[in-house]
Amino acid sequence: MDNSALAEGVLSGNRRALARAITLVESTRGEHRTQAGDLLERLAGSGREAIRIGLSGTPGVGKSTFIESFGLMLAEQGLRVAVLAVDPSSARTGGSILGDKTRMEHLSRHPKAFIRPSPSQTHLGGVARRTREAVALCEAAGFDVVLIETVGVGQSETVVAELSDVFLLLLAPAGGDELQGVKRGIMEVADIIIVNKADGDLKATATRTCADYAGALRLLRRRPQDPDGFPKAMTVSALEQSGLDKAWSDISDLVTWRRETSHWQGRRAAQARHWFHEEIRQTLLARLETPSAQKLTSHKLREVETGQTTPTKAAASLVSTLWPE
Amino acid sequence: MDNSALAEGVLSGNRRALARAITLVESTRGEHRTQAGDLLERLAGSGREAIRIGLSGTPGVGKSTFIESFGLMLAEQGLRVAVLAVDPSSARTGGSILGDKTRMEHLSRHPKAFIRPSPSQTHLGGVARRTREAVALCEAAGFDVVLIETVGVGQSETVVAELSDVFLLLLAPAGGDELQGVKRGIMEVADIIIVNKADGDLKATATRTCADYAGALRLLRRRPQDPDGFPKAMTVSALEQSGLDKAWSDISDLVTWRRETSHWQGRRAAQARHWFHEEIRQTLLARLETPSAQKLTSHKLREVETGQTTPTKAAASLVSTLWPE
Known part of the structure; x- marks a missing residue:
C-alpha cells in the first residue's frame, strides 16, 4: 500500500490501515523510516486532536481491568478509544504488557476501540519515538481518547508523561501509611491518583489509602496548570465498574479548564520542544553508527x-x- | 604557570602543582580544556600506575572514618595515598562529600596523603571526565594508591566502577537478612564487601551481616577476573582500626593475581574503550551548544x-x- 492510500485509510478511521501505519513507524529499516516520516507529515495537517491520557501503575494494581472497564464505558458513550503501551522491558521479558489481548477481551472486540501492544524494543529512545508517532496516527485516525499505558519501568513513565495531556497514577489499596513503591517524581506529574480495587474486603483500605495520597498531594507545590481541587486522589472499582464515570468527568473538567486557560496548548508546545531536542540528540548519535x-x-x-x-x-x-x- | 612547569611539578609529586592541575581539568572553559588536554598528553607517557580503589557506600556506613583509618595505615607503611570523590549530587546539596576535610583530619595532614573534594558539578558526564583526568594526574604524580569515593547517587557508582581496578562496597551492620539499600548491579561489580562498625554492640550483627552477604556473593555467577575466594565479604572496624590490614592484604593479593593473569591489563583496556565511546558521545553532543x-x-x-x-x-x-x- 502506498503512502497516499495509507494516509487515506488512516484518516477514514480504518483500523487495519492504522495498524499497518503503526507497524511502519515501528520499523527501524531506513526505507521504512523515510516512508513513515512522509506519512506523518501528510497526516500532520489533519487538525484532529485526541485527549491523551497517560496511565501508570505497577503490576498487580489492576491496570488491565481498569483499562477494560474504563475503555468500555467510554466506547459505550460513543467515544472512540485507542490503547497503546510503553514497555521498554518487553524485549527482556519476551512479551509485552498488552500482548495478551484476552486481558481486555471485551474492549479489544468493541468496534469503537483499538488496542495496540508494545513492540519488542530494547532502546528507550526507539520506544519513545514509536509511541509518539503511534499517538499521532491514532489522532489522525479520529480517536477521541488515546490511553497510553506503562508499567513504569526505568524512564518509561517520563516518556508517557511527556506524551500525555492528563496523567493518571493507578494504585492498589495498601495497609498503613506507606507510599507503595511510587517512584520519586511520579507524584509530581500525576493529575489524578486513582486507587483501584475499592470493593469487597479492600474497600475500607482503599478509602484510607486514598486519604493518605490526598494528604501527600496537598504537600506538593501548587502547579499553574491545575484548577482548584487538582491534582486529586479518588477510589474506583474497575471490577464493579464504580467510580469510573466520576474519573471521566474529572478528566473532562480538567481538560476543559486547561483548554480555556491555554495550559493545554502550552503543555503540547512544551512537549513538542522536548521531543525535538530529544530527536536531535538521537539523530546526531545515530551518525556514529x-x-x-x-x-x-x-x-x-x-x-x-x-x-x-x-x-x-x-x-x-x-x-x-x-x-x- | 605554563604546562611545562605544571607537568614537571606534577611529575615531581608536588602537591600544590597537582592541586592546580586538577583545578585545570575541572574547568569547563575552552582555553582551560585545551591546556588540560595538552597537559594530560604530556603526562600520559609517565608510565606510572597506581592501584585505583573504588569505594562506594551510602551515608552512615562510616566511609570517612574508613578512609581516614585505611589511608593512614597505608601512609604509615610509606605508601602515597590520594583520595578523590565522585558526587554528582554536590551541585544540589551545595556541599561535597569530602568538602569538610576535618572529617579526615589526620589523613589530610599526612605528608604522604592528598585529599581532593568533589567539585560542584551538575552534569555526570563532566564529573566522570574530571574524575578520570584527576586519577590520571594522581598516577603521574606518583601516588601508589588512589581511592575514589562515591555515595552512589544515580550513575556515580558505575562511573567509579569504570575507573577503578578494585571495587569495594562498604556496608554497616544490619539486623535480619535484608540487603540494605544496595542497588541492583552493585553486588555484581564489587570485589570485596566490607562490613564496617564490627565493634562494641554491633560486632555480632556485623558478623551476621557479613555472613549474609558472603552467602549472596556465592549466588552470583563466577567472574573470570576473580581468583579463588573472590569476591569476598569481610568485617572491619575503622574506629578500632581492626581488619584494615586484612583488607589491604586481600586487595594486594587480588591485584597481584590479576596482574599475573593479564586481567588487570584487560580491565584497563576495557575501561579505556568505555571512556572513549563516552567521550565521543559527549563531544558530539557538545556540538549542539x-x-x-x-x-x-x-x-x-x-x-x-x-x-x-x-x-x-x-x-x-x-x-x-x-x-x-
Missing part, C-alpha cells in the same frame, strides 16, 4: 587501548575528522 | 511548536544542515 564512523572509531580505539592517546583527545579528533566544524 | 547550532535550533523550534513540522523531521533537517553526511 554509519560505516565510515564505525571504521574510524575502531581505528582510533586501538590507539586508545594501547595508551597512545587519551580517550578525550581521540574522541575530539574523531568527531572533528568526521564532521569538521 | 555552538552559537550556529543554537541559532538554527531556535529557528526550527518555532516550526515544531507551531506544528508546521514534526520533531523527527525537524531534527533530521537540522542535523544534516549543520553536518552534511
